[in-house]
C-alpha cells in the first residue's frame with residue numbers, strides 16, 4: 001500500500017508514527033505541498049489515477065499500529081479515522097484510505113474536486129464529489145496535534161530525505177521523497 005503525507009510543516013510525531021507503522025513493502029511518500037494551493041489536490045489526484053490502494057495521513061495526524069492494520073485489512077473501499085478539529089470531531093481527508101477499485105470506479109470524482117485549493121479540497125471531494133459514499137469509520141479517533149503538542153524536532157536541520165535514510169528507507173525518488181521500507185533492524 002502507498003501512504004501519502006502531504007505537508008507544509010511536517011510534524012516529527014506524524015513522521016515517526018508513519019514510518020514506524022508502515023508495513024514491509026509499503027511505500028511512504030512525503031510531499032511538500034507548500035508551493036501552491038493546489039499542490040495537495042494534485043498529489044492526491046496522481047495516486048487516485050493509479051487505481052492502487054493508498055492512504056492519506058496529513059502532516060499533523062499521528063497514526064497507530066491499529067490504524068495501519070485497519071487500512072491494510074479492512075475490506076471496505078473507503079475508510080477513515082475521525083479526529084478532532086477546532087469545533088468538532090469527525091472524519092476528514094487527513095486520515096483516510098481508498099481502495100484502488102474505488103478510485104477507479106470514482107475517477108470522475110477526483111477531477112471534480114482537484115481544481116479546488118487545499119482549503120476546499122476535502123469538502124469538495126468527500127462531501128460533494130463522493131456524495132452518497134460515506135467513509136467506513138474506525139475508532140478510536142487519531143491524534144490531531146494542536147500547537148502545544150507540536151514538539152521540537154530532535155532531528156532539526158535534517159532533511160526528510162536524510163531522516164528517511166537514517167530510518168532504513170530506500171529513497172526511490174529524491175524529488176518527491178518517495179521511499180520504500182524494506183524491513184530490517186531499524187525498528188526492531
Ligand SMILES: [Zn+2]
Nearest residue numbers: 074076079136
Ligand atoms: Zn474500514
